[in-house]
Amino acid sequence: MSLPSSLTDFSLAEARDAVHAKKVSSKELATAFVKAIADARPLNAFVTETPEKALEMAVASDVRIAHGEARPLEGLPLAIKDLFCTKGVKTTAGSHILGNFIPPYESTVTQNLWDAGAVMLGKTNMDEFAMGSSNETSYHGPVFNPWRARNSNQNLVPGGSSGGSAAAVAGNLCLAATGTDTGGSIRQPAAVTGTVGIKPTYGRCSRWGIVAFASSLDQAGPMTRTVRDSAILLKHMASVDPKDSTSVDVPVPDYEADLERGVKGLRIGIPKEYRIDGMPPEIEQLWQKGIDWLKAQGAEIVDVSLPHTKYALPTYYIVAPAEASSNLARYDGVRYGHRAEGAEDIVDLYEKSRAEGFGKEVQRRIMIGTYVLSSGYYDAYYARAQKIRTLILRDFTEVYEKVDVLLTPATPGPAFGIGEKTADPVSMYLNDVFTVTVNLAGLPGIAVPAGLTENGLPLGLQFIGKAFDEATLFRAARAIETAANFTAKPAHWWRAA
Amino acid sequence: MSVDKDTVRRIARLSRIALPEERCAPMAGELDGIFKWVEQLNEVNVDGVQPMTSVVEQRLKMRDDVVTDGNSANALMANAPQGEDHFFVVPKVVE
Numbered sequence: 326m327s328l329p330s331s332l333t334d335f336s337l338a339e340a341r342d343a344v345h346a347k348k349v350s351s352k353e354l355a356t357a358f359v360k361a362i363a364d365a366r367p368l369n370a371f372v373t374e375t376p377e378k379a380l381e382m383a384v385a386s387d388v389r390i391a392h393g394e395a396r397p398l399e400g401l402p403l404a405i406k407d408l409f410c411t412k413g414v415k416t417t418a419g420s421h422i423l424g425n426f427i428p429p430y431e432s433t434v435t436q437n438l439w440d441a442g443a444v445m446l447g448k449t450n451m452d453e454f455a456m457g458s459s460n461e462t463s464y465h466g467p468v469f470n471p472w473r474a475r476n477s478n479q480n481l482v483p484g485g486s487s488g489g490s491a492a493a494v495a496g497n498l499c500l501a502a503t504g505t506d507t508g509g510s511i512r513q514p515a516a517v518t519g520t521v522g523i524k525p526t527y528g529r530c531s532r533w534g535i536v537a538f539a540s541s542l543d544q545a546g547p548m549t550r551t552v553r554d555s556a557i558l559l560k561h562m563a564s565v566d567p568k569d570s571t572s573v574d575v576p577v578p579d580y581e582a583d584l585e586r587g588v589k590g591l592r593i594g595i596p597k598e599y600r601i602d603g604m605p606p607e608i609e610q611l612w613q614k615g616i617d618w619l620k621a622q623g624a625e626i627v628d629v630s631l632p633h634t635k636y637a638l639p640t641y642y643i644v645a646p647a648e649a650s651s652n653l654a655r656y657d658g659v660r661y662g663h664r665a666e667g668a669e670d671i672v673d674l675y676e677k678s679r680a681e682g683f684g685k686e687v688q689r690r691i692m693i694g695t696y697v698l699s700s701g702y703y704d705a706y707y708a709r710a711q712k713i714r715t716l717i718l719r720d721f722t723e724v725y726e727k728v729d730v731l732l733t734p735a736t737p738g739p740a741f742g743i744g745e746k747t748a749d750p751v752s753m754y755l756n757d758v759f760t761v762t763v764n765l766a767g768l769p770g771i772a773v774p775a776g777l778t779e780n781g782l783p784l785g786l787q788f789i790g791k792a793f794d795e796a797t798l799f800r801a802a803r804a805i806e807t808a809a810n811f812t813a814k815p816a817h818w819w820r821a822a
Numbered sequence: 823m824s825v826d827k828d829t830v831r832r833i834a835r836l837s838r839i840a841l842p843e844e845r846c847a848p849m850a851g852e853l854d855g856i857f858k859w860v861e862q863l864n865e866v867n868v869d870g871v872q873p874m875t876s877v878v879e880q881r882l883k884m885r886d887d888v889v890t891d892g893n894s895a896n897a898l899m900a901n902a903p904q905g906e907d908h909f910f911v912v913p914k915v916v917e
Contacts, residue, residue, distance in 0.1 A: 429897035528878045541877065570883045571876075639860040650837065657838075659910050661901035670913050676840035688839055689852060692830075695837040696853070706860070711873035713866050718877065750852060751859050767877025792878065 332357035333497040337401060337554035338581075340500050344400045347390065351400025351444060354500075355383035358402045358446055362498045367819040370483075370492040372407050372465045373415050374447040382444040389442070398561055399442030404499035406490050407448040408455055409435050409545070410534040414445075418536040419453040419463040419486075422656045422663045422682025432534025433566045434503065434545045441561040446499050449489030453684045454653065455510055455538045458756035460488025461747055462686040470518055470740045471496035471815040474780035478818075481740040481782070484514030484756070490548045491518040495815060501549040501558050505535060507542045508641050509760025512772035515548055516735035516785030519774045519811065521555045521802065522548045524760075526792045527767035528573035529559075531566035539648035540571075542641075542764040552773060552803045556580035559795065575793050583796050588804045589623030591797070594728035598634035599759060601737070607784065608734045611776050615732055615786045618808035619801070627728050631720040636713050637762040638754060643697050643710035644765070649687075650694025656682060689750065718766040725791050730801050733759050735772040735785035759787060769795045773802040774811040783813070825854040 332354055335343065343349040359376040379402060386400030410416045410428035417423045431439075439445070452462040459482035460468040470483040471492055483492040487504030491514035494502050504511040506524035515522030523546045530545040537543065547558035560581070565574040595616060600609070620626055658664035658678025665677030683691070697706035724731070737758055746753045763770040769792070772785040786805055790798040827846045830853065834841035841849065895908045904911040 426901055429894070429900060526878070528880070567885060570885075571878070571880075573878055573880055633866070636863055636866055639863050642856065642860060643863075654838075658903060659912055660898075662903070664903035668913055671915050672838070673840075674913055675838040676835075679838055680840035683839065688837075688841075689849070691837050691839065692833045692849070693853065693856060696825075696829075696833050696857075699833070699836060708873055709863055709866075709868060711875075712868040712871040713863060714874040715871050716866065716868070718874065750856060765877075 333361045335500065336551045337500045337549060337557055338551065340401055341398065341557070344390065345395055351383040351386040351390065352380065354400060355379045355402050355444055355446070358499055362446060364820050365496055365498050368469050368471060368492050368496060369466055370450055370468050370489040370496065370498060371404070371447045372417060372419070372450045372489070375414060375445055378414070379444055379446050386442055386444060396440070396442035398438065400444060401442070401500050402444045402446045403438060404446050404449050404490055404493040404502040405435055406487050406503050406505060407451055408505050408536045409503060410536065411435055411445070411448065414448065416448065416536070417464070418455070419451040419465060420682065420684070420687070421464040422679070423536070424464070424663060426661055428534070430534060433531035433564065433568060434535065434562045437561055437564055449487070449493055449502060451489055452486035453687050454536065454649070455486040455505055455507055456649070456686050456690055457485040458509065458513055458753055459746065460485040461743065462684055464684060467743055468492050471819070472518060472740060472782055473815070473818065474782055477780070480743050482743055484517040484740065486510040487514050487548060491515055491520055491522070494518070494520045494548050494550055496819070501547055501554050503545060503562065504548045505543055505545050506764065507538050507645060508764050509757035511546045511548060512760045512770055512787060513736050513756055515772040517740040517783065519783030519813065520548055520550055521552050521771070521773050522546060523555050523559060523771040523795065523798065524763060524769060525559060525563065525795055526769045528571050529563045529769070529793070529795070531564060531569040531572045533566055533568035537652040539645040540652060541648060542645060552799055552806050553581060553584055555771070556584055556799045573793070578796050580796055580799050584799055584803050586800050587622060588619055588801055591624045591730065591801065592627055592728040593619055593624045593801070594627050594629035594724055594731040596629050596631045596634065596724070596731055596733060598631050599733040601758065605738055607778050608737065611784050611786065612732070612734050615775055615805055618805060619732065622804050622808065629724045629728060629731070631724060631762070633713065633716045633720050634762055637717055637765055638758055640710045640713045640717065641757070641761045641765060642693065642754060643706050644714065646690040646694035647698050647707050648694070650691045650698065653687070653691055658682070714765050717762055721766050721768060729791070730797050731789040733787045733789065735759060735787040739778045739782035739784055763789055768792055769798055771798045771802045773805050775805055775809045776811070777813055781813070825850050825857060
């Protein structure tokens with residue numbers, strides 16, 4: 326246990342117990358992860374490493390532990406998605422327009438984590454403004470998935486937009502990481518990197534200090550190597566916050582305490598609309614395996630229907646860009662962020678700064694959003710989309726009269742190659758086909774690793790829960806984790822680089 | 823309905839994004855592809871359906887009408903690309 330090379334293999338729960346039992350110091354843990362991160366630069370998972378801060382926080386944690394004042398996450402090193410504002414530490418949201426932005430304040434979620442004793446290792450790479458499903462829209466360049474197909478040297482995407490966090494967790498570069506999820510940005514990267522990720526109910530975590538993409542859909546959540554670790558971390562990320570009027574005052578239960586309660590008697594719905602055309606047989610088989618595992622553990626399987634599922638993705642591509650076009654209006658080259666040289670007047674300054682500062686996908690989404698909100702098109706696009714959103718939520722509400730939780734695939738396939746889907750926006754958007762409904766309805770969803778493809782790439786299953794019933798999601802995901810016994814790890818090919 | 827180059831120019835202007843002329847035609851094609859795909863939403867009967875305003879049933883919270891923060895001019899200016907004292911500097915707006 327004292328060997329630093331194995332410290333990075335600890336789960337968050339194991340590290341917590343070892344630190345509290347004084348078997349391992351926080352400084353030893355932080356040192357091990359700082360080295361792992363430096364060795365893993367070929368993955369491009371981090372955009373800002375904060376080794377000095379990590380060691381300083383770890384040493385302070387060791388002092389508290391010595392004085393018997395350990396807090397729940399005392400001395401546990403975490404990676405933070407670069408969408409969370411961190412006081413005094415550069416926060417870019419993966420964009421050139423925020424390339425030098427140093428927030429003078431701390432996001433509520435990260436403040437909660439530091440208040441619980443956690444240690445910051447650095448900021449993780451991500452799709453620009455969280456717009457993407459492969460981490461390829463980042464101004465800082467793509468992230469490589471720690472996983473490669475068997476007998477292949479091809480670099481694969483880690484999913485997105487929380488691709489850096491997913492790669493950091495899968496590659497053992499941190500104990501756990503934070504992510505954010507607007508249409509699948511926690512669950513999709515978790516699924517294709519063999520890790521666990523949960524998007525909590527809208528309002529569970531404060532959005533204050535998280536760079537906004539689509540405010541009615543954005544939620545923060547944990548990304549971890551085990552279900553237990555996600556249960557631990559979410560407990561300390563969630564809070565009701567006077568600075569976010571949409572954060573909800575619902576007590577945060579001790580998710581970890583309920584984890585092993587099993588699925589006996591749980592009614593699990595299988596929505597038929599998630600059996601989409603052209604779904605690879607491997608996904609179909611994995612889903613069936615999940616159903617069999619749950620049945621074997623005493624769950625009741627119920628076939629259900631969510632008739633508006635197929636409209637979720639196009640609805641999302643109206644609602645999310647509309648909100649983004651409004652949220653991103655603040656980047657004007659005046660108060661912070663990139664400013665173009667040689668502007669002739671104020672409008673020229675805005676237009677040039679934004680053209681230089683935003684990448685292609687972000688520009689495209691701002692333009693979609695501007696179009697659907699523009700005079701004459703609002704009713705045809707935006708108002709209609711918001712009505713369909715009501716119907717999507719209604720589908721769920723009706724189904725939850727019959728079942729406690731839903732089981733679906735997490736993604737339509739495993740990790741794909743860098744550059745494979747960048748040419749066609751719609752084919753990229755389809756990565757989120759199973760995750761996006763959850764955001765539109767504000768519900769919690771968790772992705773849990775459930776198996777490998779024939780080529781040895783991880784695949785995940787997703788549970789969708791009732792609002793504020795994350796506890797049942799953790800229980801159900803734990804049941805899959807136990808049955809799947811997913812112990813595969815990526816080979817550490819990047820260390821040799 | 824299809825998105826043409828003129829529409830793209832108008833949207834780019836509304837978005838305050840300088841779009842080079844050679845990007846207008848490709849962008850028109852990209853947006854057109856996306857809007858064609860979105861057209862399937864027209865199949866849905868939305869008669870009498872209320873548009874969603876909040877996913878969580880919650881009354882909008884009110885806070886006490888008091889000052890909670892302030893005197894942060896230095897912090898606010900710290901990231902300004904161009905500033906003087908406590909003012910943001912921009913190109914001349916009024917002749």
